[in-house]
Amino acid sequence: MTLKKRIFFIYLIxxxxxxxxxxxxxxxTINSILxxxxxxxxxxxxxxxxxxxxxxxxxxxxxxxxxxxxxxxLKELDELMRTEEPFRRMKLQHQFKSKLNxxxxxxxxxxxxxxxxxxxxxYHFTNFPVKYSFSPNKLPLFAQSYGITYYGPHESFNRLDxxxxxxxxxxxxxxxxxxxxxxxxxxFQLLKNMLDNEEAQNNSSRLILLDAEGRIIYSEVPRLFKSxxxxxxxxxxxxxxxxxxxxxxxxKSKQGWSAISVFAEADFNREKNRWFLxxxxxxxxxxxVALIMAWxxxxxxxxxxxxxxxxxxxxxxxxxxVTLKSTKIPEFDSLLRQFQNMKKNIWELFGEVKEKEKQxxxxxxxxxxxxxxxxFLMNTLDTAHWLAVMNGQHEIDRLIxxxxxxxxxxxxxxxxxxxIEEEIxxxxxxxxxxxxxxxxxxxxxxxxxxxLLKKEVPRFILQPLVENSLYHGLDDExxxxxxxxxxxxxxxxxxxxxxxxxxxxxxxxxTNKTSEQQKSGMGIGMNYVKRTIESRYGQLAKLEIKSEPxxxxxxxxxxxxEEERV
Numbered sequence: 313m314t315l316k317k318r319i320f321f322i323y324l325i326x327x328x329x330x331x332x333x334x335x336x337x338x339x340x341t342i343n344s345i346l347x348x349x350x351x352x353x354x355x356x357x358x359x360x361x362x363x364x365x366x367x368x369x370x371x372x373x374x375x376x377x378x379x380x381x382x383x384x385x386l387k388e389l390d391e392l393m394r395t396e397e398p399f400r401r402m403k404l405q406h407q408f409k410s411k412l413n414x415x416x417x418x419x420x421x422x423x424x425x426x427x428x429x430x431x432x433x434x435y436h437f438t439n440f441p442v443k444y445s446f447s448p449n450k451l452p453l454f455a456q457s458y459g460i461t462y463y464g465p466h467e468s469f470n471r472l473d474x475x476x477x478x479x480x481x482x483x484x485x486x487x488x489x490x491x492x493x494x495x496x497x498x499x500f501q502l503l504k505n506m507l508d509n510e511e512a513q514n515n516s517s518r519l520i521l522l523d524a525e526g527r528i529i530y531s532e533v534p535r536l537f538k539s540x541x542x543x544x545x546x547x548x549x550x551x552x553x554x555x556x557x558x559x560x561x562x563x564k565s566k567q568g569w570s571a572i573s574v575f576a577e578a579d580f581n582r583e584k585n586r587w588f589l590x591x592x593x594x595x596x597x598x599x600x601v602a603l604i605m606a607w608x609x610x611x612x613x614x615x616x617x618x619x620x621x622x623x624x625x626x627x628x629x630x631x632x633x634v635t636l637k638s639t640k641i642p643e644f645d646s647l648l649r650q651f652q653n654m655k656k657n658i659w660e661l662f663g664e665v666k667e668k669e670k671q672x673x674x675x676x677x678x679x680x681x682x683x684x685x686x687x688f689l690m691n692t693l694d695t696a697h698w699l700a701v702m703n704g705q706h707e708i709d710r711l712i713x714x715x716x717x718x719x720x721x722x723x724x725x726x727x728x729x730x731x732i733e734e735e736i737x738x739x740x741x742x743x744x745x746x747x748x749x750x751x752x753x754x755x756x757x758x759x760x761x762x763x764l765l766k767k768e769v770p771r772f773i774l775q776p777l778v779e780n781s782l783y784h785g786l787d788d789e790x791x792x793x794x795x796x797x798x799x800x801x802x803x804x805x806x807x808x809x810x811x812x813x814x815x816x817x818x819x820x821x822x823t824n825k826t827s828e829q830q831k832s833g834m835g836i837g838m839n840y841v842k843r844t845i846e847s848r849y850g851q852l853a854k855l856e857i858k859s860e861p862x863x864x865x866x867x868x869x870x871x872x873x874e875e876e877r878v
Contacts, residue, residue: 464529524568
């Protein structure tokens with residue numbers, strides 16, 4: 313990252329992290345407060361609605377008692393029903409209606425009231441005209457208790473009114489008949505006021521009433537919660553929940569029925585979302601201010617840095633001292649002075665390097681003057697070979713021939729690649745020289761798959777592996793086993809029964825460019841093999857050494873076939 317990006321990043325992080333934490337804490341705190349406030353308000357309103365409905369039902373119960381229990385009114389009703397003489401019957405009917413009117417007048421919350429005869433499917437003594445469709449069996453059952461049946465909000469049977477009302481049907485202990493009931497409706501305006509009051513306090517809420525079994529008897533959301541169906545999760549004993557993208561809150565009455573207030577999810581979260589929008593806008597303003605402050609901070613640092621950069625560019629193209637302008641920032645001025653001193657030292661070092669390079673070139677030329685031409689050396693060795701043959705010096709002749717062949721093979725180092733067959737022949741010549749030089753015999757066994765003899769490999773890839781076995785404790789009873797076989801690639805293994813090596817020494821062989829072999833052998837170490845296969849084959853080749861002190865060493869080299877090279 314550039315310095316500019318780092319300044320912006322660090323400044324924003326240092327500014328935003330506290331703000332984000334404060335915002336998150338505030339959000340969850342406000343969210344909790346608002347949620348509790350909404351839920352508390354909803355439960356309070358719902359409790360008032362439930363209490364009002366309870367009072368309304370209790371009032372209906374109390375009023376129905378005046379119509380149903382034995383007393384003067386029942387005696388007059390019995391006398392009226394038994395009287396057949398028209399004048400007497402009309403007089404009794406007038407008296408009975410007067411008493412009924414007195415009851416309804418003293419209870420203004422009463423709407424329609426009448427006596428219902430179930431067997432005859434008739435009704436009498438009504439205080440309002442009754443609709444022809446009257447049938448208690450079609451009403452939504454609210455609750456039942458001790459011979460009295462409450463019906464939930466339904467359209468009034470008053471022919472002059474279509475509002476929703478509560479109603480009660482109570483059995484009357486009428487002499488000689490057991491099918492007489494009193495039917496009373498609550499004042500429709502009372503229930504309407506209760507529901508309107510609940511909606512006014514929470515205009516987004518909707519009311520649902522359930523019977524004791526959890527069945528919906530009244531719903532203001534019929535599309536999702538249809539009357540006559542069971543309310544979801546009503547049997548789980550929860551007082552609130554979420555269903556069909558609505559939040560709901562339940563309040564149970566003592567009689568077993570329940571009132572539920574439901575809110576659309578969007579309406580319930582509207583106030584929280586409004587607060588979240590406000591804090592989001594505030595966050596954007598804060599972020600804008602933070603970006604502006606980061607830009608101002610960058611400009612304060614960028615100008616001295618730009619001056620510093622220009623001065624450095626000028627100094628890299630000049631050998632002489634340049635008068636630097638002041639950045640008016642002590643830290644930068646100090647750095648520039650140090651850079652001037654460093655520049656002076658660098659040019660002094662350049663002079664020394666030039667002088668040393670000139671001396672090195674002179675030495676190389678001098679070395680070339682004394683270097684022996686390799687072909688001259690081979691011709692000389694060839695002459696020595698014939699002299700040894702002529703004088704019968706067969707051991708010397710054997711030594712010279714092996715050395716001559718090895719040197720000839722060595723001349724191809726920088727030329728074309730070698731083959732497995734050439735590598736094996738070079739090993740044999742090398743081992744001949746070593747046996748003559750150290751005057752001890754050791755067993756060397758070489759096993760090669762014939763199909764691999766003409767396969768190309770890097771030059772001098774096997775000799776360091778065999779040389780390693782000779783220089784690590786091999787004696788007259790020792791042996792070296794060289795195996796070259798085909799197995800998906802070229803697998804080369806060199807085993808010996810020498811003194812072995814430690815893991816530390818193995819690591820040194822693979823990493824050090826200068827090894828003991830360069831002091832006494834061909835000058836090619838294990839590190840050469842490792843670097844050669846990495847350069848030629850990359851990850852397709854592998855060199856591994858396994859050794860245990862006192863038990864010998866095994867070297868494994870795996871090379872890909874030429875057609876597998878990448």
